[in-house]
Amino acid sequence: MTTTDMTAAGVDDSMRNGVDTAALFATLDAVKQAPEAAKFQFRAHNQLVSGTHNRTTITDFFGVGEERAHERTFTFDADHPAVLVGQDQGPTPVEFVLHALAACLTAGLANIAAARKVRLTEVRSTVTGDIDLNGILGLDPEVRNGYQRITVRFVVKGDAPAEKLRELVEQSRARSAVYDVITNGVPVTIEVDTR
Amino acid sequence: MTTTDMTAAGVDDSMRNGVDTAALFATLDAVKQAPEAAKFQFRAHNQLVSGTHNRTTITDFFGVGEERAHERTFTFDADHPAVLVGQDQGPTPVEFVLHALAACLTAGLANIAAARKVRLTEVRSTVTGDIDLNGILGLDPEVRNGYQRITVRFVVKGDAPAEKLRELVEQSRARSAVYDVITNGVPVTIEVDTR
Numbered sequence: 001m002t003t004t005d006m007t008a009a010g011v012d013d014s015m016r017n018g019v020d021t022a023a024l025f026a027t028l029d030a031v032k033q034a035p036e037a038a039k040f041q042f043r044a045h046n047q048l049v050s051g052t053h054n055r056t057t058i059t060d061f062f063g064v065g066e067e068r069a070h071e072r073t074f075t076f077d078a079d080h081p082a083v084l085v086g087q088d089q090g091p092t093p094v095e096f097v098l099h100a101l102a103a104c105l106t107a108g109l110a111n112i113a114a115a116r117k118v119r120l121t122e123v124r125s126t127v128t129g130d131i132d133l134n135g136i137l138g139l140d141p142e143v144r145n146g147y148q149r150i151t152v153r154f155v156v157k158g159d160a161p162a163e164k165l166r167e168l169v170e171q172s173r174a175r176s177a178v179y180d181v182i183t184n185g186v187p188v189t190i191e192v193d194t195r
Numbered sequence: 196m197t198t199t200d201m202t203a204a205g206v207d208d209s210m211r212n213g214v215d216t217a218a219l220f221a222t223l224d225a226v227k228q229a230p231e232a233a234k235f236q237f238r239a240h241n242q243l244v245s246g247t248h249n250r251t252t253i254t255d256f257f258g259v260g261e262e263r264a265h266e267r268t269f270t271f272d273a274d275h276p277a278v279l280v281g282q283d284q285g286p287t288p289v290e291f292v293l294h295a296l297a298a299c300l301t302a303g304l305a306n307i308a309a310a311r312k313v314r315l316t317e318v319r320s321t322v323t324g325d326i327d328l329n330g331i332l333g334l335d336p337e338v339r340n341g342y343q344r345i346t347v348r349f350v351v352k353g354d355a356p357a358e359k360l361r362e363l364v365e366q367s368r369a370r371s372a373v374y375d376v377i378t379n380g381v382p383v384t385i386e387v388d389t390r
Contacts, residue, residue, distance in 0.1 A: 042289055046294070054318075110243055138370060179341075
């Protein structure tokens with residue numbers, strides 16, 4: 001986040017950290033009145049390109065009672081690097097998981113800080129995931145397929161004491177959708193149409 | 196995957212579905228000889244831009260005993276749509292989770308099919324995730340923050356019977372890193388530096 005953003009945000013007191021807190025609280029109130037509005041379905045559409053290279057488009061979703069679409073279609077390629085027998089046309093799928101976690105915690109932090117009237121001047125994070133590929137390669141039955149551990153290291157600065165900044169991160173963690181998915185797991189159903 | 200890709204892949208018998216099966220088996224043999232080579236660390240670096248809009252770069256990783264980098268730096272923006280008080284500068288973090296799952300299952304499917312000498316002519320999938328935002332909004336303590344369920348719907352075509360194609364998808368699921376992360380969970384540690 002740049003200093004320019006921060007200054008611009010300071011013009012209107014309802015805007016903080018780029019968050020429209022008036023809209024945020026109005027949304028909360030609206031959902032309190034109509035809890036069904038909060039039922040969302042997100043979607044990703046993927047297609048094999050070649051080998052480990054495949055491409056996802058993200059555009060449609062359901063929420064607040066109706067079908068919706070992003071303002072544009074987002075397209076992402078995933079692949080393996082050469083050392084994992086790919087062409088490196090995109091990050092690996094497991095790297096996108098780390099991105100999702102960083103993005104969710106950071107968006108939550110910005111919202112929560114704004115709601116609590118804390119101006120953030122810098123929020124950076126590095127997320128690391130340790131994985132032993134003996135799992136997915138099927139070479140060691142004792143090794144899991146996925147990450148063994150994930151670590152998020154935040155640098156957070158703003159106009160609040162260190163303790164308060166840490167509380168904001170903790171509250172973001174406590175309300176993070178991706179953190180919940182990654183730490184607690186989600187049931188996944190796979191259907192296959194071969195017609 | 197286009198018909199042209201398929202034809203090109205057919206020129207060399209070690210290439211199948213765009214997968215260099217000779218390299219794939221050589222990698223498996225190399226890791227059997229030196230299991231430590233399979234210890235990888237993947238990383239994502241994220242920075243708050245403004246509000247729910249933040250940006251991740253993915254470039255460096257560790258694997259096969261040394262620090263490595265992708266051939267280029269990949270950059271991804273995440274945001275919320277307007278209906279969730281964002282500017283829609285990118286997909287939501289939870290949508291990237293669906294992308295990661297589709298990408299992982301599809302890359303695995305291409306590798307496994309190639310190893311088992313099945314030529315795939317079409318692999319598409321749609322991944323949906325149902326989420327009730329009463330969780331992350333803190334409005335209902337009974338509702339979890341993350342997805343309640345995720346469904347993957349594959350369309351798979353190739354030169355094998357339907358039963359065989361289903362087996363390939365099942366084997367991909369059984370060896371998928373992202374499927375494991377999402378269904379079984381991973382311990383996540385968060386550190387905060389406020390200096």
